Amino acid sequence: MLVDSHCHLNFPDFKDDIDDVIARAKAAGVGVMQTICTEMEEFDDIYAISERNEGVFCSAGVHPNDSGKQKVVSAHDLIAKTSKKKVIGIGETGLDYHYEYSDRELQKQSLIEHIKAARETGLPLIVHTRDAEDDTINILNEEISNGNFKFLIHCFTSTKQLADESIKLGGYISLSGIITFKNAQSIRDALTDVPLERILVETDSPFLAPIPYRGKRNEPSYVVQVNKALAGLKGISEEECSRITTDNFFRLFNKAKL
Ligand SMILES: [Zn+2]
Numbered sequence: 124m125l126v127d128s129h130c131h132l133n134f135p136d137f138k139d140d141i142d143d144v145i146a147r148a149k150a151a152g153v154g155v156m157q158t159i160c161t162e163m164e165e166f167d168d169i170y171a172i173s174e175r176n177e178g179v180f181c182s183a184g185v186h187p188n189d190s191g192k193q194k195v196v197s198a199h200d201l202i203a204k205t206s207k208k209k210v211i212g213i214g215e216t217g218l219d220y221h222y223e224y225s226d227r228e229l230q231k232q233s234l235i236e237h238i239k240a241a242r243e244t245g246l247p248l249i250v251h252t253r254d255a256e257d258d259t260i261n262i263l264n265e266e267i268s269n270g271n272f273k274f275l276i277h278c279f280t281s282t283k284q285l286a287d288e289s290i291k292l293g294g295y296i297s298l299s300g301i302i303t304f305k306n307a308q309s310i311r312d313a314l315t316d317v318p319l320e321r322i323l324v325e326t327d328s329p330f331l332a333p334i335p336y337r338g339k340r341n342e343p344s345y346v347v348q349v350n351k352a353l354a355g356l357k358g359i360s361e362e363e364c365s366r367i368t369t370d371n372f373f374r375l376f377n378k379a380k381l
């Protein structure tokens with residue numbers, strides 16, 4: 124079985140065929156998906172999708188690109204959502220200085236509120252980081268010294284330094300379809316010292332379809348291609364790789380029960 128650790132099933136791209144998308148994922152062996160929250164206003168829709176579908180779990184959080192839209196979400200409000208059975212992660216949160224849709228200070232404040240929620244609930248923090256490596260590492264480092272929490276760097280596109288520091292702090296890394304792209308050699312190289320036991324796979328669908336679907340709408344069944352690329356990178360069979368990445372998912376997101 125495979126897990127798509129990060130997708131956005133509530134996005135308008137899926138509104139006409141969500142049931143088919145989930146059925147195709149299951150037929151491809153993707154028995155578990157986590158549909159990720161990017162704004163608190165989305166939460167009810169996301170939760171409804173996870174509640175309706177066996178094997179679909181969800182998170183609670185505010186994407187850094189949305190963290191300046193309204194007042195910064197509080198740890199208290201995030202924690203309140205986690206009392207629901209199928210909420211297994213906190214995020215996605217983090218820092219995105221590439222688009223900088225939100226003020227950097229607001230992004231940092233929001234990240235810290237999510238960290239408090241992760242620490243208090245024991246649920247993993249799902250971190251989005253783009254062009255913000257130093258601040259991401261500094262905040263994770265500093266906050267872990269204030270009290271431990273679990274975390275995952277999702278859709279990894281960063282440097283070897285960020286990968287290695289994250290592993291040192293006990294974190295996990297999730298790979299998306301980007302690792303199948305020809306021009307992503309630097310990202311593959313950054314993973315040399317990351318143990319397979321700390322790697323998850325995801326689609327981040329509807330975005331970032333892996334090769335050979337690049338440019339099309341992405342969907343959870345395509346996580347097969349991500350797992351295949353990772354297996355090639357680590358020199359193991361696809362089967363072994365899916366067993367390991369699935370075990371990793373359930374170890375990290377240990378509230379997810381089938
Ligand atoms: Zn993201």
Ligand SMILES: [Zn+2]
Pocket residue numbers: 129130131159215327
């Ligand atoms: Zn996402």
